[in-house]
Amino acid sequence: MSEPLVLVTQSGAVQTLALNRPAALNSFTAALHAQLLAALEAAAAACDVRCVVITGMGRAFCAGQDLNDIAAAPASGSGDPAPGSAGARPQDLGRVIETLYRPLCLRIRSMPVPVLAAVNGVAAGAGACLALGCDLVLAARSASFIMAFSKIGLLPDTGGTWLLPRLVGRAQALGLALLGDKLPAPEAERRGLIWRCVDDASLPDEALALAQRLAAMPVKALVATRQAMDAAAQLDYGQALAQEAALQQTLGAGADYREGVAAFAGKRAPRFTDR
Known part of the structure; x- marks a missing residue:
């Protein structure tokens, strides 16, 4: 059997969900969506889970949508199948949002326990917005956030248009979304985009300690x-x-x-x- 795309571990009342496509910077595919949503549903139903941590394996948190995935491959203008599509026309992106991203975002926002994002590397596009949709974001000092959507002709999704203005205000939100510049974690903390950044080596311990603190609270x-x-x-x-x-x-x-x-x-x- 192939290795799971989401690794689930538990320490006391804290359950950690680690995105596990490190070679692809944990970018989203339909299969990763399905496993992450299923893991969140299981955590929501488990009475012994009182806090959830989402993180990434390897050197990235999540690089956003995998553009090689058939669900997101752009359609060719001629009506021919997109390269790598095995003869099938790809789904339109609106359907991808409705069927994959919207349920995931709503599940995180409706979890019956606090959800902490431990951002261990780059969080780009949908990966950045996934993190920002969690209750608290703890990031490694070398981590970064990139609203990469404008670089490929899109607008922020995964809740980005709702989250960004509420976190940093309209001017900062538009600057991040329109320019798509890399925002280092220390600057993200300074602007109020995330809760806190910590030294890289201490991120796992700091995230677990914070999650355990939340789990012990009401x-x-x-x-x-x-x-x-x-x-x-x-x-x-x-x-x-x-x-x-x-x-x-x-x-x-x-x-x-x-x-x-x-x-x-x-x-x-x-x-x-x-x-």
């Missing part, structure tokens, strides 16, 4: 915080206050709230269990 409240902040971007102030009240009502009835208050009163470390 993950149901962390996920509700993500949901509330994402939704609040579309609400006015009064609506955001009403949303907070509704979510707080649910969280306030949970075991984690009772445990948190009891631990605070007892001057002990809490043990959160809601998910």
Whole structure:
């Protein structure tokens, strides 16, 4: 059997999903999409998983879409099959987005546990936006982010048009998207695009430590915080206050709230269990 395209490992309550096409810089194919989505679905259903880390094997996080994959190969103008297509016309890119990227993005954004991206090298195109769609992004100091879409006549996808302006503002978002320049991880941190960058050698340990910290926290409240902040971007102030009240009502009835208050009163470390 061929080696899996996503390597799944678990340390305590932290599950790590490592993209495993290192020779192709972990670029996306339909098969990689299918395995990553299946791994995320399994993590979402596993009660013993309280945080997920997504990273890449080898020297890259993810170089975006593999342009040699039949799903993304450009159609020839004459109606002939594209080179390497084995006689079949490729799918249009809109269908690729709808059938592969949209479900993946929505699954990450709706995970019942925090999702951390540990960016160990270049994150380009869809790979960069995949990372930015996670709850927190930790990057190696030598890593970089490239909105490479404009270099091949496309616009940012994988949530890029939604994420970039919200992370860095319209001016910075347009600069990154239109010019497609490489953004080193330290500069990405300075601009607020990512949470933090760390020394290359310490990235695996730092990512695991951060994930374990998140896993020990009240993950149901962390996920509700993500949901509330994402939704609040579309609400006015009064609506955001009403949303907070509704979510707080649910969280306030949970075991984690009772445990948190009891631990605070007892001057002990809490043990959160809601998910």
